[in-house]
Amino acid sequence: MKIQMLDLSEQYQSMREEVITKLDEVMSSSQFILGSNVKKLEEDVAKYSNVNYGVGVGNGSDAIHIALQAGGIEAGDEVITTAFTFFATGGAIARAGAVPVYVDIDPITFNIDPSKIEAVITEKTKAIIPVHLYGQMADMETIRDIAEKHNLIVIEDAAQAIGAKQNGKSVGELGTAATYSFFPTKNLGAYGDGGMIVTNDEELAEKARVIRVHGSKPKYYHHVLGYNSRLDELQAAILNVKFPRLNEWSSARRERASYYTKRLNEKLSDILQTPIEKEGNYHVFHQYTLRVPNRDELQSYLKEQGIATMIYYLMPLHIQPVFEELGYKEGDLPETERAAKEALSLPMYPELKQEDQDYVVEKIIDFYSK
Structure with a gap:
């Protein structure tokens, strides 16, 4: 027998006609950048996460990076996270100019151990990034209490955990913001790269929208250093078929x-x-x-x-x-x-x-x- 880690072929065949129809609609509309499909997905995923705002970006790594920047993280700031995660978590912190501070994990869940966090908090600490590894949320209630006590923001790395809950609360509800990846292998995967930031913080969401378009608002006026990191309209159309x-x-x-x-x-x-x-x-x-x-x-x-x-x-x-x-x-x-x-x-x-x-x-x- 040959058994793959993941086989997407059966999933695709079950919705092939619907996907092709949606892609044809996008092609026919000639609306390829930040169009109606991105807007719909942002609204639907935000609602699914029980928060008010969704910001589609180019990939899950950019989602973390942009969320940190929109949350006010600057060069030299320290961000506490786990070392047992994909490189994107630590890489996003470093790309933001901040310093990753790694703490150990809970051996039961593989997630960050909240009891290790306070020991590494310094005057430079500005954020915590818990990673909801393998699809199970970290102990967000304890992490949130620590963050509130020390005036820190919390960015949930939920690349692997869309749909996860903790005591009835969804990913995104207990942090300042949460980030998703729509890489093809994810539980909700596109047919290419894609990511999203979800949050209840209106200011953070608006800053993220500006950062994803080269820091431009209005067009051609740049007040912050941003990036070209927009969720693609074609990928959003595919995700809108998959999301239900x-x-x-x-x-x-x-x-x-x-x-x-x-x-x-x-x-x-x-x-x-x-x-x-x-x-x-x-x-x-x-x-x-x-x-x-x-x-x-x-x-x-x-x-x-x-x-x-x-x-x-x-x-x-x-x-x-x-x-x-x-x-x-x-x-x-x-x-x-x-x-x-x-x-x-x-x-x-x-x-x-x-x-x-x-x-x-x-x-x-x-x-x-x-």
Whole structure:
């Protein structure tokens, strides 16, 4: 058998005619930049996030960068975040001229550990970026309390977590702003790059709109240094076709995650750790990630059996060469570094068939039985 990490072909076939129709409408309108499709998606995603404003941008990385700039982050400011995340999080902080300050993670959720935050707050600290990794929100209520106490802004990196909730609150409700990625592999993915900032802060939203068009308002008058980072009208049209299906897809992911967990824990609960959904959280399972012993050997064995897996993330940000000048060394963030050696993500997408999951589980059992 050949089992991919993600197969988008079945999803596309289920809505092919609708996608083609929407793309033809855009082509016929000749309205390609910041048109009606972008406006509709901004409004719909903001409403979905229970906030007032959405600002479509070029990609998820720019969404973080622009949100920081719109939130007043300047050169030399410190921004606290997790090192167990994709490079875009730390990279956006550095591109904004700020200094990433990395803290360790909660070993249960892989998300930033709020109990580690206050120890690294200084007079230069201006923001916190929690990353809602794999589709589960970080402990936003505690993070928000810390931020309010120290007058910090909170930018939620929700690239993997559109639709996630915590105690009935959506991504974006508990922070100053949240950022989404619409990269094709995401739970709501375009057929190219795309991203969005959602917020209840009117001033931040307006600044973000200006920054995404070279800092221009009105046109040709530039009061801030901005960028060319606009959500493409064609991608927005595709996302508008997909968006009404998002809740159904999230439910399907949760069903498949539950099935994996049930099957794996029947035989291997004393060997590996399946994902744990914290009480009050609604996990949307962008990834289904295990903690396993002999991770690299298991991955190699599964590859031999035709099963794709992924390691997110092999080298944490605090020991990446590009951040060497920050002075971190191996051993500084022990839980982060342990996760980097143990985390393995299995195939996960809404159309994943149960017989494929059974095959994956059986091969994992085979590996550990040997």
